[in-house]
Amino acid sequence: MVSETNLSPEQHQKLSRIVYKESGIVLNENKYSLLVARLAKRMRIMKISSVSDYMDLISRDPDEFGEFIDATTTNHTYFFRENKHCEYMVKGLDKKKPLKIWSAASSSGEEAFSIAIQLLANSFTFNIFASDVSDSMLKLGQRAIYPNDRVKNVPVSLLHTYFQKGKNIWADHVKVKPVVRQLVTFSKFNLLSDKPVDTFDIIFCRNVMIYFDTQTRQKVVDRLCSALKPGGYLFVGLSESLNGLEHTLKTILPSGYQKK
Ligand SMILES: C[S@@+](CC[C@H](N)C(=O)[O-])C[C@H]1O[C@@H](n2cnc3c(N)ncnc32)[C@H](O)[C@@H]1O
Structure with missing residues (x-):
């Protein structure tokens, strides 16, 4: 489980930069807890307990990289929204x-x-x-x-x-x-x-x-x-x-x- 204490400012910056570069989504300081929560979910699924191990994984596994980008985007929608x-x-x-x-x-x-x-x-x-x-x-x-x-x-x-x-x-x-x-x-x-x-x-x-x-x-x-x-x-x-x-x-x- 990831908590705020084990995602360093450097890791936060690096992950935000990756998301920005790939999808254009800005995850600045205001979105810190959102990034941590979505990251924690992927780490649980992949049974990885260290952020640096997870960052290593996404740098070499394109499938998990895609899953991570997916996890950081907001997909909420419904039929006849803003109709x-x-x-x-x-x-x-x-x-x-x-x-x-x-x-x-x-x-x-x-x-x-x-x-x-x-x-x-x-x-x-x-x-x-x-x-x-x-x-x-x-x-x-x-x-x-x-x-x-x-x-x-x-x-x-x-x-x-x-x-x-x-x-x-x-x-x-x-x-x-x-x-x-x-x-x-x-x-x-x-x-x-x-x-x-x-x-x-x-x-x-x-x-x-x-x-x-x-x-x-x-x-x-x-x-x-x-x-x-x-x-x-x-x-x-x-x-x-x-x-x-x-x-x-x-x-x-x-x-x-x-x-x-
Ligand atoms: C909140 S949903 C919007 C769905 C729908 N258009 C609506 O208004 O209900 C935002 C979607 O944008 C997608 N998205 C984010 N960055 C994107 C990008 N760079 N290129 C294409 N789609 C992107 C996300 O994956 C997500 O499914």
Whole structure:
């Protein structure tokens, strides 16, 4: 078990630097206990009791390195979170035009499936590219099974149409139906180091840049803007904005932007 006393300032600095370099997430002094708690969890799983042994492990084992980065990111999400952006699309966009959509920090897939369900229910033609830096979150998205509390904001009629109820040991879970799953493709993409190879009509990049510093946010926004088609939309989290960043997008609603 790791306690605050056996993670030295140097180790804290080194681990924070590793996380920043890999994912852009800033784990400064305020996030010290978060880093210690997440590190302790990985060390318990790997049955390692010394921080320096664990640091040695992540320097030579890419799988555990990935697990460590995963452990330090916040993956919290749920269906129909901050749904105003999606409602805007459904009401305002032309149903006849096929849409290419990117859920750019999709975590375990709830955002991408929420968008897919609403567009499907409103007869849009579309496909969604869902990406994240975390392998374990991508696997959960591909599995598409969720505890019932994640779908509590889904309107009942949509819940009945687009989810299967679990049985027996899965009684507290639902699974997204294939008709929705087939419209969402999951793939690994690091917003910091990977370059988009496609362009999109709509990009959702929500509740991730909040963990980045201004310099990283600017780099990510530049990349996202270059991946937007002219007239395309970028949505960030409702507690985020592009204030203080350079861009040429037009603000169309809170945390919602359009490329000219
Ligand atoms: C809080 S979740 C947001 C999920 C969803 N977009 C939402 O708003 O509910 C943040 C996600 O960002 C991912 N993430 C963190 N750093 C990233 C990076 N550099 N590239 C891609 N994804 C990253 C994390 O793995 C995590 O799944």
